[in-house]
Amino acid sequence: MIELLDPAEMAEADRLTIAAGTPGIVLMEAAGRAVADVAARSPLGTRIAIACGPGNNGGDGFVAGRILMARGYRLQLGLLGSIAALKGDAALAAAEWRGETLPLADLDFGGADLIIDALFGAGLDRPIEGPAAAAIAAINASKARVVAVDLPSGIHGGTGQVLGVAVRADDSVTFFRPKPGHVLMPGRAHAGRLTVADIGIRPQVLDAIQPRTALNRPELWLPHLPTPKVDGHKYDRGHALVVSGGMTQTGAARLVARAALRIGAGLVTMASPPDALAVHAAHLTSIMLKRMEGAAGLSELLADKRLNVVAIGPGLGPVDVSLPLVEAALASDASIVLDADGISAFREDPDRLFAALRKRSAPVVLTPHDGEFARLFPDLASLPGKLDRARQAAARSGAIVLLKGADTTVAEPAGRAAIADNAPPFLATAGSGDTLAGMITGLLAEGMPAFEAAAAAVWLHGDAGVVLGRGLIADDLADALPRVFARLFV
Ligand SMILES: NC(=O)C1=CN([C@@H]2O[C@H](COP(=O)(O)OP(=O)(O)OC[C@H]3O[C@@H](n4cnc5c(N)ncnc54)[C@H](O)[C@@H]3O)[C@@H](O)[C@H]2O)[C@H](O)CC1
Numbered sequence: 001m002i003e004l005l006d007p008a009e010m011a012e013a014d015r016l017t018i019a020a021g022t023p024g025i026v027l028m029e030a031a032g033r034a035v036a037d038v039a040a041r042s043p044l045g046t047r048i049a050i051a052c053g054p055g056n057n058g059g060d061g062f063v064a065g066r067i068l069m070a071r072g073y074r075l076q077l078g079l080l081g082s083i084a085a086l087k088g089d090a091a092l093a094a095a096e097w098r099g100e101t102l103p104l105a106d107l108d109f110g111g112a113d114l115i116i117d118a119l120f121g122a123g124l125d126r127p128i129e130g131p132a133a134a135a136i137a138a139i140n141a142s143k144a145r146v147v148a149v150d151l152p153s154g155i156h157g158g159t160g161q162v163l164g165v166a167v168r169a170d171d172s173v174t175f176f177r178p179k180p181g182h183v184l185m186p187g188r189a190h191a192g193r194l195t196v197a198d199i200g201i202r203p204q205v206l207d208a209i210q211p212r213t214a215l216n217r218p219e220l221w222l223p224h225l226p227t228p229k230v231d232g233h234k235y236d237r238g239h240a241l242v243v244s245g246g247m248t249q250t251g252a253a254r255l256v257a258r259a260a261l262r263i264g265a266g267l268v269t270m271a272s273p274p275d276a277l278a279v280h281a282a283h284l285t286s287i288m289l290k291r292m293e294g295a296a297g298l299s300e301l302l303a304d305k306r307l308n309v310v311a312i313g314p315g316l317g318p319v320d321v322s323l324p325l326v327e328a329a330l331a332s333d334a335s336i337v338l339d340a341d342g343i344s345a346f347r348e349d350p351d352r353l354f355a356a357l358r359k360r361s362a363p364v365v366l367t368p369h370d371g372e373f374a375r376l377f378p379d380l381a382s383l384p385g386k387l388d389r390a391r392q393a394a395a396r397s398g399a400i401v402l403l404k405g406a407d408t409t410v411a412e413p414a415g416r417a418a419i420a421d422n423a424p425p426f427l428a429t430a431g432s433g434d435t436l437a438g439m440i441t442g443l444l445a446e447g448m449p450a451f452e453a454a455a456a457a458v459w460l461h462g463d464a465g466v467v468l469g470r471g472l473i474a475d476d477l478a479d480a481l482p483r484v485f486a487r488l489f490v
């Protein structure tokens with residue numbers, strides 16, 4: 001598993017390592033060397049400019065400069081503030097620097113082929129202004145390759161947000177583990193290619209830190225992915241019910257149903273209002289079809305306890321139609337995937353949903369995009385970074401919250417979270433969210449734990465996008481799943 005450590009957790013890893021006997025300057029030496037190694041991929045004639053900040057990020061820059069100078073590179077080093085103001089390890093690193101230390105404003109970024117951004121890292125705690133902001137503007141305006149130390153200056157390590165202004169780097173060299181800010185947008189876009197260097201921090205420190213955030217990778221959920229039993233039959237793999245909207249918007253529910261069946265549900269039934277039955281009947285083959293007469297009809301269908309998961313929301317329709325249907329689903333014992341109109345049905349009264357959720361024991365997965373999220377959690381919508389938004393929404397609602405985007409983040413009420421970075425941009429197409437909801441539905445039908453099911457569906461959905469490539473439409477995604485699984489198990 002690849003844990004993501006926020007700046008506070010990273011500082012704790014530092015502290016524990018130093019307390020265990022490794023001096024901080026040894027860590028800084030290793031950090032600076034890792035930066036120098038990445039910079040040294042450039043030929044010896046490369047003109048290098050190093051911008052150092054007032055703290056240990058700057059200290060790393062001094063170490064990198066000393067090593068690169070010893071390797072024969074021509075370089076300039078500029079410092080924000082004075083050498084006398086440097087403290088601790090940064091002061092020790094600066095004391096070993098034998099070159100000239102220019103005022104930051106005198107650095108010739110325009111004449112550099114490579115710039116090392118050692119202004120700010122994990123210690124950034126407010127928007128960047130003044131000479132540092134001017135330097136960042138000059139760095140971003142230059143033609144140079146930019147290597148960021150730890151984080152691109154201006155990116156918050158915990159949220160990935162830009163504080164004032166931020167460096168756009170080609171490479172970022174971080175230490176021990178990535179930070180959420182390296183994966184969350186726009187931090188990921190600013191970081192460029194990420195190198196995670198081992199600087200001598202022992203993984204055992206994680207036992208004390210107990211990190212709650214991880215990168216969404218197969219090793220996170222693969223052990224929980226149900227494997228069909230050789231002697232199993234379809235009833236072993238659950239029975240999902242997908243609730244359709246009226247005849248003018250039935251496609252969304254079919255995308256959900258197809259994805260649920262493709263990913264592995266044993267059986268899938270479409271619950272259809274009378275006016276949409278003929279439309280579905282013309283399209284459905286391996287998905288069964290049941291007539292549903294309003295909320296009472298849905299409750300009747302859900303009296304069949306073999307239906308262990310309900311997907312409801314995509315294409316469901318306006319609030320007067322969707323609200324009673326969603327509440328009928330919530331009143332059942334089935335797991336629920338609630339998306340789209342099913343989420344917006346509560347825009348007038350989110351607490352009505354939370355009250356219903358509190359009464360349930362079977363899991364609920366909410367899959368909002370930012371707009372739907374703001375309707376359910378208006379006060380959380382302005383929190384910086386998806387991670388805090390998803391985590392606080394999960395704690396409040398008691399549901400698994402899957403907040404969609406280029407950095408889709410899944411959070412559970414107890415605090416675990418997983419951030420995805422494998423979705424290609426062209427996955428953002430009509431119906432893609434419906435397919436994702438269906439994939440979660442299918443994995444829940446098979447009995448996968450809800451957090452792992454949501455995380456797995458996000459990753460598999462992204463990988464389907466990678467497999468299909470540009471030009472994909474949502475209809476293709478479910479059918480790509482056999483190839484996605486083949487790649488996963490190869
Ligand atoms: N184990 C590790 O991760 C190691 C990390 N190292 C490096 O240390 C920095 C973190 O150093 P720190 O001194 O805590 O903070 P910064 O250098 O990032 O920031 C310096 C200082 O600047 C002040 N500040 C914050 N925001 C602003 C602002 N907008 N404008 C002006 N000044 C600001 C604040 O007081 C900060 O303290 C980490 O990134 C790594 O590069 C170790 O070198 C090796 C081990």
Ligand SMILES: [K+]
Pocket residue numbers: 057117118119120121148149150151152153
């Ligand atoms: K930096």
